[in-house]
Amino acid sequence: MHDKYEAVIGLEVHAQLLTESKAFCGCSTKFGNAPNTNVCPVCLGHPGVLPVLNKKVVEFTVLMGIATNCKINSRSIFARKNYFYPDLPKGYQISQYEEPICEHGFVEIELSDGSRKRIGITRIHMEEDAGKSIHDISIDTLVDVNRCGVPLIEIVSEPDMRSPEEAYLYLSKVRQIVKYLSICDGNMEEGSLRCDANISVRLKGAEKFGTKTEVKNMNSFRNVERAINYEVERQIEILEDGGQITQQTLLWNADLNEVLPMRSKEEAHDYRYFPEPDLLPVVVDENWKKEIASGLPELPDIRKKRFTEHYQIPLYDAEIITQSKGIADYYEKVTAVTSDYKAASNWIMGDVLKVINEEKIDIKDFPVSAENLGELINIINKGTISGKIAKEVFPEMLKENKSPVEIVKEKNLLQISDASELENLVLKVIGEHPSEVEQYLDGKEKVFGFFIGQIMRQTGGKANPKIVNEILRKKLGEKKIK
Amino acid sequence: MLPYTPYSEILEKIKSGEVSLVARVENFLERIEKKKHLNAFNFIFEDAIEKAREIEAKIHSGSAGKLAGMVIAVKDVLSVKDKPTTCSSNILKNFKAIYTTTAVKKLIEEDAIIIGKTNCDEFAMGSSNENSAFGPVLNPHDNTRVPGGSSGGSAVAVAAGLCDASLGTDTGGSIRQPAAFCGVLGLKPTYGRVSRYGLTAFASSFDSIGPFANTIEDIASVLEVISGHDENDSTSSRLPVPKFSEELTFPKDRSKSSENMKIGIAEEYFGEGLKAEIKDNINQIINWLKNNEFQIVPIHLPHNEYTIAAYYVLTTAEASSNLARYDGTRYGFRAPEASSLIDMYKSSRSQAFGSEVKRRIMLGTYVLSSGYYDAYYRKAQKVRRFIKEDFDKAFNEVDVILTPTSPTTAFKIDEKSSDPLQMYLSDIYTTSANLAGIPGINIPIGKDSSGLPVGMQLLANQFEEEKLLRVSAFIQNNYLRSLK
Ligand SMILES: [Zn+2]
Numbered sequence: 010m011h012d013k014y015e016a017v018i019g020l021e022v023h024a025q026l027l028t029e030s031k032a033f034c035g036c037s038t039k040f041g042n043a044p045n046t047n048v049c050p051v052c053l054g055h056p057g058v059l060p061v062l063n064k065k066v067v068e069f070t071v072l073m074g075i076a077t078n079c080k081i082n083s084r085s086i087f088a089r090k091n092y093f094y095p096d097l098p099k100g101y102q103i104s105q106y107e108e109p110i111c112e113h114g115f116v117e118i119e120l121s122d123g124s125r126k127r128i129g130i131t132r133i134h135m136e137e138d139a140g141k142s143i144h145d146i147s148i149d150t151l152v153d154v155n156r157c158g159v160p161l162i163e164i165v166s167e168p169d170m171r172s173p174e175e176a177y178l179y180l181s182k183v184r185q186i187v188k189y190l191s192i193c194d195g196n197m198e199e200g201s202l203r204c205d206a207n208i209s210v211r212l213k214g215a216e217k218f219g220t221k222t223e224v225k226n227m228n229s230f231r232n233v234e235r236a237i238n239y240e241v242e243r244q245i246e247i248l249e250d251g252g253q254i255t256q257q258t259l260l261w262n263a264d265l266n267e268v269l270p271m272r273s274k275e276e277a278h279d280y281r282y283f284p285e286p287d288l289l290p291v292v293v294d295e296n297w298k299k300e301i302a303s304g305l306p307e308l309p310d311i312r313k314k315r316f317t318e319h320y321q322i323p324l325y326d327a328e329i330i331t332q333s334k335g336i337a338d339y340y341e342k343v344t345a346v347t348s349d350y351k352a353a354s355n356w357i358m359g360d361v362l363k364v365i366n367e368e369k370i371d372i373k374d375f376p377v378s379a380e381n382l383g384e385l386i387n388i389i390n391k392g393t394i395s396g397k398i399a400k401e402v403f404p405e406m407l408k409e410n411k412s413p414v415e416i417v418k419e420k421n422l423l424q425i426s427d428a429s430e431l432e433n434l435v436l437k438v439i440g441e442h443p444s445e446v447e448q449y450l451d452g453k454e455k456v457f458g459f460f461i462g463q464i465m466r467q468t469g470g471k472a473n474p475k476i477v478n479e480i481l482r483k484k485l486g487e488k489k490i491k
Numbered sequence: 492m493l494p495y496t497p498y499s500e501i502l503e504k505i506k507s508g509e510v511s512l513v514a515r516v517e518n519f520l521e522r523i524e525k526k527k528h529l530n531a532f533n534f535i536f537e538d539a540i541e542k543a544r545e546i547e548a549k550i551h552s553g554s555a556g557k558l559a560g561m562v563i564a565v566k567d568v569l570s571v572k573d574k575p576t577t578c579s580s581n582i583l584k585n586f587k588a589i590y591t592t593t594a595v596k597k598l599i600e601e602d603a604i605i606i607g608k609t610n611c612d613e614f615a616m617g618s619s620n621e622n623s624a625f626g627p628v629l630n631p632h633d634n635t636r637v638p639g640g641s642s643g644g645s646a647v648a649v650a651a652g653l654c655d656a657s658l659g660t661d662t663g664g665s666i667r668q669p670a671a672f673c674g675v676l677g678l679k680p681t682y683g684r685v686s687r688y689g690l691t692a693f694a695s696s697f698d699s700i701g702p703f704a705n706t707i708e709d710i711a712s713v714l715e716v717i718s719g720h721d722e723n724d725s726t727s728s729r730l731p732v733p734k735f736s737e738e739l740t741f742p743k744d745r746s747k748s749s750e751n752m753k754i755g756i757a758e759e760y761f762g763e764g765l766k767a768e769i770k771d772n773i774n775q776i777i778n779w780l781k782n783n784e785f786q787i788v789p790i791h792l793p794h795n796e797y798t799i800a801a802y803y804v805l806t807t808a809e810a811s812s813n814l815a816r817y818d819g820t821r822y823g824f825r826a827p828e829a830s831s832l833i834d835m836y837k838s839s840r841s842q843a844f845g846s847e848v849k850r851r852i853m854l855g856t857y858v859l860s861s862g863y864y865d866a867y868y869r870k871a872q873k874v875r876r877f878i879k880e881d882f883d884k885a886f887n888e889v890d891v892i893l894t895p896t897s898p899t900t901a902f903k904i905d906e907k908s909s910d911p912l913q914m915y916l917s918d919i920y921t922t923s924a925n926l927a928g929i930p931g932i933n934i935p936i937g938k939d940s941s942g943l944p945v946g947m948q949l950l951a952n953q954f955e956e957e958k959l960l961r962v963s964a965f966i967q968n969n970y971l972r973s974l975k
Contacts, residue, residue, distance in 0.1 A: 050590050054816045056583065056691040057570045057592060059724050091812050091859070093836055100815020150832075152820070281859035283868060286696035286809055289725050 014248070016241045017209045017218055018176045019168035022183050023161050024193040025138065025201040026069045032137045032160035033060030033103060040199070044153035052158040054098030059287050062087075066160040067291055069192040070110055070135050071301045073162060076186050076308055077130050079114030084292055087135075087285035092278055095152050096140035104163075105134035106282040110291060116186065117310065118178040128179045129167030135291075136161050162192075168207065168218065173237040180204055180233055185309050189334045197229050206237055209254070210244045219244070220254040224268055227261045236261035240268055312337055320350035329358050335372035336362075339379050346383025349390055356382060360403055377406045385413040393417065394424050397470055426473040428480065431464075434472070435480045438463045439488070450489055457481070497708035498561050498655050499736075505550055505560055512550065512560045516543040519562050519606060523653045529629045531647040533567045534575050535607040542604045549602060556601035558716055561709075564648040564657040567608040568615050569595055569700070570689040578691050579623035580613045582817045582824045582843035592689025593724070594658060594700045594717040601716050606654050609644030613845045614814065615660055615693045617641045618668060618917040621908050622847040629904075630672060632943055636901040639669030639917075642703070646673040649703045656704040656713050660690055662697045663802055664897075664921025670703055670933035671896035671946025676710050676963065677703045681953045682928035683728040685714075686721030692813040694806035696726075697925040707964045710932075711735040714956065730954055738957035739964040752962065754780060755790035755889030760920055764898045768939040773895055773947055776936050779970055780893075785962075790885045790892065794877040795923060799915055801878070802922040804858050804871035811855030814848070850911065879927045886952035891962055894920050896933045896946035924950055932959045934966055 031038055034051035051058040074081050088106035114130035138161050140154035164183060170176045184202055187193035195202050204227055209219035224240050227233045239261075244254055259268035293301075307315070309331050316327035316337075331337045336357065343353040361382070365375060385406070389399050394417055405416045417423055425431060438460055439446055449456040464477050504510040516539050523532060539562070549555040570576045570588035577583045591599070599605065612622040620628040620643025628643040630636040631651040638647045642659025646669035649657050659666040661679035670677025679701045690700055702713040715735040721727045741752075756777065761770060781787050819825035819839030826838030844852070858867035885892060897917055907914045924931040930953070933946040951958045 053821065055570075055589065055822075056576060056578070056586070056816075057568075057588075057687075057689040059688050059726075061723060061725050089812050091815060093815065093818060095820045095832065098816060098821060100818060101812050279861050281812070281856065281861075281864075283808060283812070283859055283864075286694075287692075287726065 013212055014210045014241075014245050015171050015213045016173070016237070017168045017211060017221070018170035018173070018237060019207040020164075020166045020170070020176060020180060020183075021205045021207070022164040022166075022180065023203040024073075024164065024183075024187050024195075026066060026160040026162060026192055027194060028063060028065045028069065028160055030063055030065075031158035032063050032066050032135070033158055036158065038159045042155060044151075044155060047155040048157075052098065052154060054100075060103060060285075062288060062291070063160065066135055067110070067293065068301050068304075069160075069190070070133060070162050071293060071298060072190050072305060073164070073187065073192060074111030074114065074133055075298075075302050075305055076190055077111075077114040077116050077133070077164070079111035079130060079133060081293055081298055082108065082110055082112065083294060084108065084290050085110040085134075086290045087288045088282045089285050090136075091281040094139065094142075095150060096142045096154065096157070098140070098154060098157060102137060102139060103285055103288070104136035104282075107284075108290075109134035110293070116179065116182050118175065118182050120175070120178070126169075126175065128169045128175075128182075131165045131167055133162055133164045136163060168209075168221075173234045173241060176206065176237050177230065177234045180230065185332065189306055189309055191306075191334070200228065203228070204233055206233070206240075208237060208240045208244070210241055210248065219248075220256050222254065222256065222268075223258045225258060225260055225271075228263070232261055232263050235266070236268060239266070243268070306334065309334075309337075316340075320344060320354075322350055322354045326351075326354040326358060329362075330354055333372065339372050339375070342379030343383045343386070346380050347386040347390075349386050352386045352390070353383070356386065364407065376408075376410050377403075378410055381406055381410060381412055388413055388417065392424060392426055392473060392475075395470065395474060398424065401470075423471065424473045425468055425471050426476055428476060431472060431476055432480050432484075434464055434467065435460075435477065435484050438467070439484060446485070446488060449485055457485070460485075495705040497706045498558075499708060499712065501655075502550070502559060502561075505547065512547040513540060513543045515560070516540055516562060516604060516606070519654060522651075523607070526631070526651050526653060528634070529631055529647050529651055530610055530626055531628055531644040531651065531653060532564065532607045533577060533579060533610050533625050533644070536574065536605055539604050539606045546602045546604065556603075558598060558601040558603040558712060561598075561603045561656060561713075562606050562654045563598055563603045563713070564606050564609045564645060564654040565592075565595055566611050566615075566642050566645050566657070566659050568611060568660055568691040568693075569608075569658060570691070571595055571605065571608070574608065576608070576691065577624070578614045579611050579625055580817075580844065580848070581624045582839070583822075584624060584824065584843075586823050588689075590689065592700075593686040593721045595689065597716050597719075598658075598713070603716075609642070609648050609657060609659075611644050611659075612641035612665075613848050614691065614810070615641040615662055615665055615698075616810070616847050616851055618664070618914050619902070619904075619907065620644065620669070621904065622845050624845065627904055630901045630943075632674065633901065633941070635903055636943070637672065637904055637906075639672035639897070639901065641665040641669075642677075643669050643673075645703050646670050646675055646677060649673070649675045649705060656702055656709050658700055658713075658717070659703055660693075661699050661701055661921075661925065662693050662806060663925050664918040666699075666701045666703065667921050667924075667931055667933040667946070667948055668897050668918060671935070671948075672901040672944065674935040674938075674944030674946070675703050675705055676707060676932065676934060677701065678710050678714060678932040678956070678959065679924060679930060680714060680718065680956055681728070681930045682925070683726050684732075684930070684954065684956065685717050686719070686724040686727040688721055688723040688727075692809070694809040695813060696809060697802075697806055699925070707739060707960060707967050708736065710963075711739055711960050714960075728954065733957050735957060735960055738960050741961055741965065751784075751786060752891070752958070753786045753788050753889040754962075755788050755885055755892040757790050757792045757795070757885070757892060757894065759792050759795040760894040764916065764919070765895055766899050766939075769895050769898070769900065769945050772937045772939075772945045773893070776947060776966070776970060777893065780966075783965075783969070788889050790889060792878075792881045792885060792923070794874060794881050797874045798878060798923045798926060799919060801871040801874040802918075802926060803854065803915065804867050805875060805926075807851045807855030808859050808868050809855070811852045811859065814844075814852055817843075847911070875926050878923055882923075882927045882929055882950075882952070890951065890955075890958050892950040894948045894950065896920060896948040900939050900941070900943035900945060920948060927953075929953050930956045930959055932963055934963050936966070936971070 111133035645657035650673035829835035
């Protein structure tokens with residue numbers, strides 16, 4: 010019966026901007042400081058204070074607008090969104106309402122069948138964050154206003170998504186872009202990226218939208234997909250039972266795995282928006298726009314394409330490596346040192362990402378420099394060490410960012426490629442194992458591996474496998490003729 | 492009422508040792524004590540004597556600032572660090588500011604002495620200074636009458652000789668109307684001329700800080716100091732500030748066309764409701780100006796009849812939002828027995844706000860509500876633009892516009908307090924300047940038959956305060972001297 014229906018989903022994404030200071034005062038935005046220390050009369054909402062716009066907020070927002078193909082309005086205005094809450098010191102949030110700074114954009118997502126789909130962006134606007142109410146410490150509610158006035162952008166999509174999966178892909182794309190632009194760290198668990206969903210369902214082929222609900226409080230990527238899935242199923246069930254959807258705001262409860270309606274009191278807001286009289290209209294002229302656009306980095310889709318063309322690596326590799334700007338930058342630094350582009354992507358997709366994921370660290374904090382990784386690839390290719398030895402060198406590099414050459418020297422791991430030395434070794438091993446030689450001569454090819462293993466054991470794996478192979482084959486061959 | 496000595500002349504006497512600044516400040520403090528019944532002050536700064544000593548020494552060593560030793564009172568809506576800032580409201584009764592208003596800071600930097608905080612209508616909402624948690628202020632000319640409002644305390648402080656000058660705020664006439672009722676000069680600058688940082692907002696796009704004084708010289712020197720761009724107020728203008736204190740005279744030969752002032756008279760300002768005696772006084776000065784080679788030009792301000800309506804829609808809308816922060820959560824009054832968050836908000840605000848403030852919060856909340864926004868707020872904004880355009884057109888023809896300041900002289904205490912509409916009409920000639928963001932000044936021009944001061948208002952185009960100052964100085968030095 011689910012095939013009869015399709016979901017209609019729009020997302021509102023809030024991204025906390027990585028500016029040094031708050032949107033309307035000079036206070037630090039640093040996360041994790043002691044409660045109520047990043048404050049001043051302005052963000053505390055004392056009588057007589059006035060907001061002064063941080064220009065960086067405009068620049069970051071315009072950058073996002075350009076990256077998502079938006080029209081950048083040369084004039085936009087701030088508005089006040091009025092509501093009472095203890096963590097909102099002024100009793101209103103400075104936001105944008107009637108004339109936002111960016112409108113009419115889009116991003117593209119890639120569906121599982123490989124096709125691309127365009128998701129429209131209605132608007133992107135600037136606003137300030139509220140503080141944090143902490144309810145669970147005692148019977149009192151505690152308020153931390155450190156976050157008050159930290160700049161946010163709200164990215165509102167068109168209702169263009171037709172499945173929870175598409176919503177997930179869209180959100181991933183938005184996160185990827187804000188991270189590429191270095192305007193937001195994209196961390197949903199810490200709340201620097203937040204997402205609300207507007208969801209309705211309708212019969213496939215129907216033109217009219219169904220009644221929508223809004224789902225909030227989905228504080229992880231996994232929860233977004235799960236919550237939307239849940240809500241779509243819930244709505245379909247209601248319709249199938251002949252019921253009607255009630256327009257309401259729902260909260261995702263990750264513990265219970267279900268959505269629960271918000272209390273109607275909390276929902277009944279009339280925000281009484283009106284233009285913020287304390288701030289002048291924001292004017293972004295062509296020059297400023299150009300200046301901002303000049304700081305636009307290469308975006309992930311374009312970079313991915315370039316990687317497949319320029320480095321000739323498979324699309325799969327390029328996809329993974331360009332997922333994050335930091336990783337892609339790292340890759341390009343490695344390829345500046347080595348021309349074995351495929352080996353570089355193998356190392357990154359394998360050993361590098363494994364460490365990063367296990368240790369949950371940022372590539373910035375990855376202990377092996379790109380230069381050293383490049384060098385490691387080079388000395389493998391030159392035959393200085395074998396690939397096998399490289400797997401021993403790499404953990405040493407993780408411990409201490411030393412050049413692989415140095416480690417190889419220190420640990421005496423240089424590959425033995427000297428033919429006469431290896432020939433003596435081969436002859437010695439053959440001499441020590443006459444019965445295995447017999448077996449080999451009887452046609453048991455497998456025994457060849459036995460000899461290789463013996464030689465490797467005796468050299469601690471340092472023998473150049475290619476040369477050992479050649480010599481061993483030659484010497485055993487000579488036995489055959491005899 | 493004249494002549495008054497400009498403070499610059501007193502300063503010369505302090506410099507020469509003929510007058511002692513410390514003794515002068517002591518005198519003011521004694522006089523404030525003696526005139527306590529006027530209720531002009533909410534708080535007296537006892538450290539004024541200490542400051543006087545320091546500044547007197549600076550004066551004698553030649554290192555003192557422009558306003559050295561000038562004794563100034565400031566309205567209790569202006570934050571002064573570590574001093575109470577109550578806005579004459581119970582909701583802030585125990586609140587102390589943690590920073591200083593830019594305009595006040597500039598005065599202090601020029602070595603003025605801040606002597607205290609003056610009484611006013613609660614959050615500057617009112618035209619009679621009766622809406623105060625500290626009780627009403629009395630008019631020094633007749634203690635049964637109001638001093639006007641909302642900056643009543645600041646007007647009375649100057650009128651009763653309790654300081655050299657004072658700062659008030661003007662959102663719809665709150666400097667000019669009390670100046671008229673008390674017989675002093677009061678100037679509302681162009682919106683954006685003086686930083687609002689530190690001024691407790693009533694209606695952010697209307698509020699202006701301005702001076703009261705007894706001489707135009709003092710008005711000019713205080714205005715010169717408090718004006719200018721402030722990085723803490725994005726709406727403060729970056730235009731250069733003229734040396735207002737040097738803009739008080741006309742060039743000798745005023746017949747030169749470039750200096751030939753044109754004064755506009757708008758019939759819309761002389762309609763029904765204007766007290767006959769005020770009209771007579773105004774006509775008398777118009778004739779005098781005509782005889783003194785000013786050109787009197789009839790003009791029209793056709794949208795004038797909508798000013799009060801537009802004013803109350805827009806200012807209450809902004810006020811409803813500006814006053815949301817007084818919710819009992821972080822500072823100020825909190826109802827002690829609240830049972831829930833919503834109850835805390837309701838009880839704190841119901842108990843601590845006065846009835847006029849509550850009336851305006853409700854009105855403002857209403858006009859911004861969904862479904863009403865277009866009919867009220869948006870329409871009023873449109874009217875505001877029309878009113879501004881009326882003035883733009885008028886100032887293409889004339890330099891200044893002359894009007895009465897208020898339709899009546901000071902009225903009796905309690906006379907209008909039960910009739911808000913009558914009270915609102917008290918500002919019928921002053922609100923337009925705030926809607927248009929233009930400067931205006933009240934000049935005392937005489938008294939009515941009951942001995943109550945009569946004021947006239949001059950309006951000029953944005954950032955043309957010097958025109959107001961020049962005409963005011965001419966009237967002060969020639970007309971007012973000739974009266975007595
Ligand atoms: Zn701050």
